[in-house]
Structure formats: structure tokens, C-alpha cells
Amino acid sequence: MNSLRxxxxxxxxxxxxxxxxxxxxxxxxxxxGCVHHTTSLLHALQVNHDHSFFPAIxxxxxxxxxxxxxxxxxxxxxxxxxxxxNPGIICVLSSCVSAAIGDDVQAVCASSAVPDIIVIPxxxxxxxxxxxxxxxxxxxxxxxxxxxxxxxxxxxxxxEKNLEYEADAHHREISRLLALLGARVSLRFVRNISSxxxxxxxxxxxxxxxxxxxxxxxxxxxxRFGTPCITSFPVGFHDTLRFLEQAGEGxxxxxxxxxxxxxxxxxxxxxxxHGLKGASVSFQPLPPSTHLLAEELAExxxxxxxxxxxxxxxxxxxxxxxxxxxxxxxxxxRMRLV
Amino acid sequence: MFGAVxxxxxxxxxxxxxxxxSGCYYYPATVLHRDLxxxxxxxxxxIFGAAERLKTLIGELQGRYTRIAVVNTCTPAIIGxxxxxxxGCEDVLVIDSPGFLGTYEDGYRLACEALPATIDPGCRGVNxxxxxxxxxxxxxxxxxxxxxxxxLGVPVASVLASCRLGELGHAASCxxxxxxxxxxxxxxxxGNLLGIDHTLETVSGISELLNVDYPDALQREAAxxxxxxxxxxxxxxxxxxxxxxxVFGEFSYAEYACRVLEKYLDATVTVLGSRNRAGDTTFKxxxxxxxxxxxxxxxxxxxxxxxxxxxxxRLCPETPFxxxxxxxxxxxxxLDRPLIGLQGELGxxxxxxxxxxxxxxxxxxxxxxx
Numbered sequence: 001m002n003s004l005r006x007x008x009x010x011x012x013x014x015x016x017x018x019x020x021x022x023x024x025x026x027x028x029x030x031x032x033g034c035v036h037h038t039t040s041l042l043h044a045l046q047v048n049h050d051h052s053f054f055p056a057i058x059x060x061x062x063x064x065x066x067x068x069x070x071x072x073x074x075x076x077x078x079x080x081x082x083x084x085x086n087p088g089i090i091c092v093l094s095s096c097v098s099a100a101i102g103d104d105v106q107a108v109c110a111s112s113a114v115p116d117i118i119v120i121p122x123x124x125x126x127x128x129x130x131x132x133x134x135x136x137x138x139x140x141x142x143x144x145x146x147x148x149x150x151x152x153x154x155x156x157x158x159x160e161k162n163l164e165y166e167a168d169a170h171h172r173e174i175s176r177l178l179a180l181l182g183a184r185v186s187l188r189f190v191r192n193i194s195s196x197x198x199x200x201x202x203x204x205x206x207x208x209x210x211x212x213x214x215x216x217x218x219x220x221x222x223x224r225f226g227t228p229c230i231t232s233f234p235v236g237f238h239d240t241l242r243f244l245e246q247a248g249e250g251x252x253x254x255x256x257x258x259x260x261x262x263x264x265x266x267x268x269x270x271x272x273x274h275g276l277k278g279a280s281v282s283f284q285p286l287p288p289s290t291h292l293l294a295e296e297l298a299e300x301x302x303x304x305x306x307x308x309x310x311x312x313x314x315x316x317x318x319x320x321x322x323x324x325x326x327x328x329x330x331x332x333x334r335m336r337l338v
Numbered sequence: 339m340f341g342a343v344x345x346x347x348x349x350x351x352x353x354x355x356x357x358x359x360s361g362c363y364y365y366p367a368t369v370l371h372r373d374l375x376x377x378x379x380x381x382x383x384x385i386f387g388a389a390e391r392l393k394t395l396i397g398e399l400q401g402r403y404t405r406i407a408v409v410n411t412c413t414p415a416i417i418g419x420x421x422x423x424x425x426g427c428e429d430v431l432v433i434d435s436p437g438f439l440g441t442y443e444d445g446y447r448l449a450c451e452a453l454p455a456t457i458d459p460g461c462r463g464v465n466x467x468x469x470x471x472x473x474x475x476x477x478x479x480x481x482x483x484x485x486x487x488x489x490l491g492v493p494v495a496s497v498l499a500s501c502r503l504g505e506l507g508h509a510a511s512c513x514x515x516x517x518x519x520x521x522x523x524x525x526x527x528x529g530n531l532l533g534i535d536h537t538l539e540t541v542s543g544i545s546e547l548l549n550v551d552y553p554d555a556l557q558r559e560a561a562x563x564x565x566x567x568x569x570x571x572x573x574x575x576x577x578x579x580x581x582x583x584x585v586f587g588e589f590s591y592a593e594y595a596c597r598v599l600e601k602y603l604d605a606t607v608t609v610l611g612s613r614n615r616a617g618d619t620t621f622k623x624x625x626x627x628x629x630x631x632x633x634x635x636x637x638x639x640x641x642x643x644x645x646x647x648x649x650x651x652r653l654c655p656e657t658p659f660x661x662x663x664x665x666x667x668x669x670x671x672x673l674d675r676p677l678i679g680l681q682g683e684l685g686x687x688x689x690x691x692x693x694x695x696x697x698x699x700x701x702x703x704x705x706x707x708x
Binding site for chain 1: 340362369378380381413417436437440630648652665
């Protein structure tokens with residue numbers, strides 16, 4: 001089936017971004033059900049991730065009457081309610097309902113006396129799927145980027161998957177790798193940052209995209225701010241070393257010492273899992289994004305594939321960097337013993 | 339939409355299709371733990387028509403279920419494509435309950451009214467209603483109701499909505515409720531089982547209606563239950579002050595919890611936060627349908643005890659908490675606890691007393707160690 005049909009709503013995707021602006025309020029211009037569904041899903045994930053943070057999400061509460069007579073007044077009233085709380089930013093997301101009845105969300109926000117409103121034209125499923133919502137939100141929030149700042153030698157992470165269980169573990173790994181180069185992440189666009197921080201989107205010397213689905217966004221930011229980008233977090237041993245080379249190149253740093261250090265680190269790691277060498281493995285159904293990694297691991301560990309081998313699962317999205325691989329190999333070693 | 343799906347998905351051999359996008363599908367599919375189906379609409383279906391896609395899915399599912407139900411969602415409802423008379427789908431139930439039309443309870447009732455139930459005048463039994471897959475007490479309530487009715491020697495005919503379609507075809511002429519907020523239109527209302535008092539009253543009414551002996555064993559069990567709760571509550575009140583409590587949930591459930599708190603603990607109810615339209619009550623009641631409203635209610639009059647969902651728990655992490663209504667995240671729940679009947683009242687008071695006592699004793703231990 002067309003993945004767009006099954007990947008979920010643009011609202012959830014956009015919310016996964018906007019809720020990560022710590023002083024922001026998000027308005028969903030739609031029926032209450034849209035807010036209930038998404039809040040409940042986000043709450044479940046937050047509990048699962050041991051977070052107690054509640055995103056500020058308001059509904060314009062469209063009912064049958066607004067479906068008939070238009071919902072623009074309801075949106076304007078909700079914006080005024082949001083403004084009373086003095087948020088750093090107000091993001092307005094359109095739903096399939098407001099898109100279907102033809103409310104002019106942009107005009108309502110433009111004519112509002114409330115400043116700092118960012119319109120994200122999600123349109124519910126009429127605007128695509130979850131990943132489109134993520135991209136729309138990142139793009140809309142990037143409009144706040146200040147153009148008066150030159151590159152400051154730091155790195156900006158773009159589009160971390162905020163609903164991903166391992167999001168912070170991936171951030172730690174990227175930070176560790178960059179530290180080998182003597183570089184650091186100064187902005188996570190957008191993960192737990194204030195509305196003021198959003199303005200720094202153009203000030204890094206290198207953007208690192210979470211994955212290649214955001215490539216077009218990386219290009220947009222390159223044109224707008226002149227920031228080069230790496231199109232994905234690294235996956236696999238070889239890709240991690242290549243990532244260091246690319247990051248060094250982007251930051252104007254000689255990557256060779258960092259690459260040598262990381263290569264030794266990887267050799268030590270592979271050695272510590274020598275018990276897996278030559279093992280008989282049954283790769284569980286692999287999503288396309290993990291095929292290259294499966295091939296690399298099979299080669300590095302001389303795996304023999306067999307239906308009777310231990311069941312090796314590679315998650316989607318795949319593990320990031322050398323540390324991600326270490327955690328994967330721990331799980332595989334345990335599976336082998338089981 | 340969600341309320342309608344919760345009702346229909348409780349009918350075991352009913353195939354439920356959500357006619358909408360994946361975003362509308364995932365929430366009920368995740369929460370209700372039932373095999374649901376979806377037309378997974380995208381923009382082009384809205385432009386060129388989605389009925390054919392729905393018809394194809396119905397065709398694929400028809401052999402797998404006794405009956406198919408389609409629940410319409412917002413955007414297909416707005417564009418107004420007629421899905422009620424698809425050729426070859428005459429037997430399909432179509433519930434037009436897009437989200438913007440009302441609340442969870444509205445959707446549930448709409449679907450319940452559309453169920454193919456038939457009152458069988460020859461049926462010697464009663465129906466149960468108010469059962470919803472979303473309710474953390476649903477399965478426990480069915481078990482407790484059947485236990486109590488078995489003491490009366492009265493079988494359960496149809497459970498709305500947790501039975502097979504065949505059972506709906508032989509519904510009894512009277513219905514007792516486990517949750518008056520989700521009352522069905524099937525059978526004459528014959529009382530509810532929310533609490534020991536109402537249970538005894540309802541059982542008494544049923545015994546007269548069906549001309550069966552009132553079960554003395556139930557009366558004795560009820561007296562013992564009340565006695566046990568009273569003793570435990572007395573013991574608590576000898577050491578601690580009555581708690582002030584904020585109670586959140588569907589109105590009937592929450593009102594029942596307030597009555598229990600007042601009855602056994604002389605507790606003060608700071609607010610009855612109702613998730614749906616509130617009915618008549620002497621307790622201070624407010625709408626609690628958004629996080630903001632809940633936050634404000636809790637801040638306005640901070641309670642000693644919170645009864646509600648994990649939303650309320652997260653907003654008051656330091657306050658004793660009793661899990662009571664959906665969602666209940668961050669805790670494992672395996673037992674089918676009832677809220678109704680004798681066991682329901684025992685269970686609710688047990689949870690309340692344990693929550694209050696753990697906290698009060700913990701407070702004293704912390705003070706002593708300082």
C-alpha cells in the first residue's frame with residue numbers, strides 16, 4: 001500500500017516538532033477530537049519515555065455549526081485565548097476539516113493583533129502524511145531564523161525524531177563523534193528549545209539532518225543561510241567514519257585524527273563481540289533502510305544466514321553511529337544466548 | 339467517531355471500518371486493542387471520490403465477519419459522498435458520526451442505536467449496557483454484573499456492547515446499566531449497578547419484575563461489604579483527617595466516586611471534573627475536557643487526593659492518586675477490576691484508602707527522618 005496512506009496524520013508530525021518549542025503554544029484548527037487523539041498519543045509516548053512534560057495544545061473546537069458557517073471566528077478567538085498566556089510563539093496547524101471547509105487560516109493569523117504566529121499549513125491528511133507535517137513545521141519555524149549571524153563553527157541538528165525512543169541517545173552519539181573533531185552541537189532544531197533559540201537556525205557552520213527524507217529542507221537552508229549539510233545521521237561502521245570525514249570537511253577541520261581514533265574504537269568494539277563471529281543468523285524481515293547495515297554486519301562478523309540461526313532484528317530507523325551498533329550487538333548477543 | 343468505533347468494536351463478529359485517513363485510524367486502533375480496518379484515505383480520494391475504495395474494502399472483509407459496520411469521519415462527511423447505498427453493501431451498517439458532531443458519548447450512543455438488536459419477548463433475562471472498550475472497568479463490570487445476576491438466577495441476554503451479533507438478536511425486554519452515561523435504547527431501563535445501594539435496589543426491582551426470589555445471600559454479602567469498608571474507613575479516620583478529593587471521569591462514574599468518598603470518609607470533594615455533559619448532582623461540578631481546564635481546577639483548590647486518569651496524575655505527581663478513567667498510562671493493569679456492584683465499591687474504597695494511607699504514612703516517615 002502507498003506509504004502515504006498509512007503513515008499517520010500531518011498534525012501528529014507537525015506537533016512532534018512544535019511541541020518541542022518549550023515556551024510555545026500550538027493551536028489545532030479543527031474539532032476537539034484532533035487534539036484529543038494527538039494529545040493522548042503524545043502523552044502515551046511521553047510516559048513511555050519517562051517524560052512528564054505536557055505540550056501546550058489548544059483546539060479551535062470546530063463543531064457542526066462552524067462546518068456550515070465557517071470556522072475563522074473560532075480560530076481568531078482561540079488565538080486570543082492563547083495570547084493571554086504570553087507564549088514565546090503560537091503555531092497554528094490546519095486540520096483536514098478546516099482545509100475542507102476552506103477557512104483562510106493565513107488571513108486570520110495575518111489580521112490578528114497577536115504577534116509571532118506561525119502558520120503551518122498541514123491540512124490534516126489533505127496535506128500529506130506524518131513526514132510532510134514534520135517538514136512543514138521545520139520549514140515554517142525556520143522563517144524565524146536571523147540572517148545577520150555568520151557561521152560560528154558549531155553544528156545544528158535538523159529534524160530529530162522527537163517521538164523516537166532513542167532520540168537523546170542518538171544526540172549523545174552525534175555529540176561524541178563531533179567532540180572527536182573538537183566540534184559541538186549548539187542547536188537542536190527543534191528539540192526542547194525556546195522560541196528565541198529558533199532564531200539561531202542560520203548561525204551554525206554545518207547542518208546535520210536526521211535522515212535523508214529531509215534532504216530538500218537541507219537544500220532550502222543551504223540557499224537561505226549558506227549552511228552546508230550532511231544528509232543523515234550515520235548508520236553502520238563505515239558510514240560513521242565517512243560521517244566524520246564529511247563533518248570535518250564541512251567545518252574546515254582535518255578529520256584524519258578523529259577518523260583514526262574512531263576506527264580503533266570500532267575495532268575494539270568488534271573484538272569485544274568476537275563470540276558472534278561466524279554465527280548463524282536469521283535476519284528478521286528487514287526494512288529497506290537497514291539492508292546496507294545488514295550486509296555490512298554480515299561481512300564484518302562473517303555471519304552465515306540460515307533460517308535456523310538466531311533471530312537478528314534491525315530496528316527502523318536503524319541504530320546511529322558506533323554506540324548505536326554496540327547496543328544492537330548487545331541485544332543480538334543476548335538473543336543468541338536465549 | 340471514536341465513541342462509535344468503541345461501541346461497534348465491542349461486538350465480536352462485527353468488522354469495523356473507519357472511513358477516513360490513517361491519522362483517524364491509529365488512535366482507536368492503538369487504544370481499543372481490536373482488529374479495526376480503515377480505508378486510509380488520501381487527498382486524491384477526496385477529490386475523485388472514496389466510495390469505490392470503501393466498497394472494495396467491504397468486499398474484502400465480507401467473508402470474514404458476520405456483519406460489517408462503517409464509521410464515517412470528518413472530511414468524507416463534509417464532502418457528502420453517499421456511502422449509505424453502495425451496491426452489494428446493503429447489509430452494511432453505516433454510522434455517520436464525524437468527530438465534529440459531538441462527544442465520545444454521542445458517537446457511542448449513535449452506534450448503539452444502530453446495532454441490529456431485537457427484543458425477544460420470550461427471553462427470560464436482562465441486558466447489560468454501558469460497556470465500552472475504552473473503560474478500564476468494562477470487563478470487570480461484566481464479570482461482576484453476571485455474578486450478581488447469577489445469584490438472582492437471572493441470565494444476561496445481551497451485553498451492549500460486548501457480545502456476539504447473535505446475542506443481540508435475542509435481547510431481553512429490560513436492561514440494567516453499568517454506566518448510565520452510555521445508556522442504550524434497547525430494553526426498558528431497570529436501574530443501574532453503580533454502588534452497593536443502587537445494586538440492591540436494582541436487584542430488588544428485577545426480582546419483582548421477573549418474579550424471582552430476592553437473593554438473601556446478596557443482602558448478606560452487601561452488609562458484610564459495607565461493614566468491611568466502614569471499619570477500614572474508621573481505622574483511617576482515627577489517625578488522619580478526611581481527604582479533600584478531586585474526581586475526574588465520565589459524569590456518572592465520577593458522581594458515584596464522590597458519593598462513596600462522602601459516605602465512608604466524610605471527604606470534601608473539591609471538584610467533580612466531568613469529561614462529558616454533567617447531570618444533576620449536589621457536588622461542585624465543572625467541565626474537565628482539556629488539560630488546561632483540569633490544570634486550572636486542580637490549581638484553584640488543590641486536593642489531598644486525585645481520582646482520575648494519568649493526565650491528572652502527571653499534573654499532580656505528589657498527590658495520592660487513584661486510577662479511575664482513561665487514559666491510564668505508566669502503570670500495568672492486568673486484573674479485570676469492576677467499578678459496579680459490591681466488588682466495585684470494595685475495590686474503589688480499597689484503592690482510595692491505600693492511596694491516602696501510603697501518602698500519609700510516607701509523609702510522617704519523611705518528617706521523622708528530618
